[in-house]
Amino acid sequence: MATLVINGPARLSGKVKISGSKNAALPIIAATILTKGKNVLKNVPNITDIHDLLEIVEKLGAKINFSGNTLEIDNTSINGNDPDPNLVRNIRASILLIGPLLARNNKVNISAPGGCFIGNRPLDDIFDLFEQFGAEIREEKDIYHFTAPHLEGKEITLRHMSVTATENAVMTAVLAKGKTVLRLAACEPHVQDLCRFLNKMGARISGIGTNELTITGVENLKPCEYSIVSDEIEAATYMVAAAATSSEITLENIETSTVEYSIFSKFREANVELEIKKNSITVKKSYGIKSVKKLWTAPCPHFPTDLQAPFAILMTQANGSTLIHETMFEGRLNYIKEIKKMGANATILDPHRAVIIGPTPLFGKRITTLDLRAGATLIIAALVAKGESVISQAEIIDRGYEGIVEKLQSLGADIKRG
Numbered sequence: 529m530a531t532l533v534i535n536g537p538a539r540l541s542g543k544v545k546i547s548g549s550k551n552a553a554l555p556i557i558a559a560t561i562l563t564k565g566k567n568v569l570k571n572v573p574n575i576t577d578i579h580d581l582l583e584i585v586e587k588l589g590a591k592i593n594f595s596g597n598t599l600e601i602d603n604t605s606i607n608g609n610d611p612d613p614n615l616v617r618n619i620r621a622s623i624l625l626i627g628p629l630l631a632r633n634n635k636v637n638i639s640a641p642g643g644c645f646i647g648n649r650p651l652d653d654i655f656d657l658f659e660q661f662g663a664e665i666r667e668e669k670d671i672y673h674f675t676a677p678h679l680e681g682k683e684i685t686l687r688h689m690s691v692t693a694t695e696n697a698v699m700t701a702v703l704a705k706g707k708t709v710l711r712l713a714a715c716e717p718h719v720q721d722l723c724r725f726l727n728k729m730g731a732r733i734s735g736i737g738t739n740e741l742t743i744t745g746v747e748n749l750k751p752c753e754y755s756i757v758s759d760e761i762e763a764a765t766y767m768v769a770a771a772a773t774s775s776e777i778t779l780e781n782i783e784t785s786t787v788e789y790s791i792f793s794k795f796r797e798a799n800v801e802l803e804i805k806k807n808s809i810t811v812k813k814s815y816g817i818k819s820v821k822k823l824w825t826a827p828c829p830h831f832p833t834d835l836q837a838p839f840a841i842l843m844t845q846a847n848g849s850t851l852i853h854e855t856m857f858e859g860r861l862n863y864i865k866e867i868k869k870m871g872a873n874a875t876i877l878d879p880h881r882a883v884i885i886g887p888t889p890l891f892g893k894r895i896t897t898l899d900l901r902a903g904a905t906l907i908i909a910a911l912v913a914k915g916e917s918v919i920s921q922a923e924i925i926d927r928g929y930e931g932i933v934e935k936l937q938s939l940g941a942d943i944k945r946g
């Protein structure tokens with residue numbers, strides 16, 4: 529089990545390069561299954577979730593060359609419909625293989641996926657979606673068997689604005705016969721990036737960035753070269769780290785036009801000054817963080833659940849009280865127990881709500897992360913805290929943050945792997 533040792537308080541300075549988006553790269557890799565020939569993906573983050581997905585696809589027959597942040601992936605010889613259950617159980621994103629494998633081979637046999645411990649993560653929306661497409665689904669010994677010999681465009685309404693349900697729907701519809709209208713579609717920047725990638729391959733998707741997508745099926749898609757959108761969640765994580773430690777840093781390689789407005793809006797409400805340019809963001813040294821009163825998470829265009837926990841650390845340093853209302857996942861407040869050990873004045877009210885009253889000094893402690901975003905959150909808390917913190921189960925953080933230790937070291941943080 530990996531640990532991180534951090535000595536705070538940190539004063540960060542300098543520049544940090546933001547990586548490509550994990551949650552865009554994962555569905556885009558899955559979408560390459562819809563083509564034969566070599567796709568070249570640039571700005572792919574070098575993180576364990578990507579390696580885990582690539583291992584599954586490679587076992588299905590893909591030829592892969594991943595070097596630096598460039599991924600060459602040739603799926604000409606994919607012949608299997610049975611992603612390895614042992615690998616599928618490692619990551620939630622393996623459900624993204626259902627749509628493309630069904631579109632390519634008309635059937636797929638897949639086990640329930642794994643993923644971060646952030647509460648109950650049902651699959652009912654995904655099943656409902658494929659049933660609306662006319663697929664038959666049968667479960668046998670923990671394996672779900674999907675069959676759909678004749679995929680045709682449909683009018684489909686999702687039950688929630690689910691990210692991976694939307695992505696699966698789009699990947700299924702692009703090669704289906706006729707027109708699909710997808711209502712209550714998620715529109716997060718990573719969903720948009722997948723749609724742009726598919727259109728570059730020759731798909732016909734309109735309504736990108738809205739909650740209603742229209743997809744006109746095409747005969748086939750062609751492989752292409754594409755650069756993954758920058759990761760707004762990683763970017764905002766560094767923005768919180770800078771603001772919470774009263775530091776000034778500049779984020780580079782970030783397409784600011786793709787960042788959700790709700791993120792910038794919350795920083796403004798917290799009195800954090802940002803200098804936003806086309807491809808960079810400078811977080812100015814903050815004087816007097818203000819509490820945002822209510823931090824409410826919901827699908828795009830609202831504040832992203834993936835930033836709820838990191839932003840909470842800023843609120844421990846803010847003047848006033850913040851009500852956190854995590855509407856999407858009931859297991860995403862577990863980090864509160866850890867930051868309380870460090871001195872945060874925080875109370876869990878119920879599985880979806882907590883209150884933080886600031887400002888309070890934080891102190892280094894032995895703490896444990898249960899999920900990816902909670903892990904980044906604890907790193908920020910440890911950068912704010914006085915003294916040594918030791919974070920266990922830190923390997924979880926490598927699932928989604930490329931080179932986080934090295935990036936923070938280059939910004940001047942005293943952080944090392946234990």
Ligand code: EPU
Nearest residue numbers: 551621649650651652653654688689690691692856857900
């Ligand atoms: N939901 C259902 N049934 C389903 C699917 C979802 O009830 O079949 C509910 C969920 O419980 C949740 C809501 O719908 O309350 C939305 O969940 P969604 O399906 O959008 O989540 P996801 O697709 O499983 C993706 C990201 C998550 C991110 C969420 C929300 C990927 C690979 N994962 O998950 O990312 O938190 O969207 O934006 O894109 C992370 O990066 O740390 C992470 C967990």
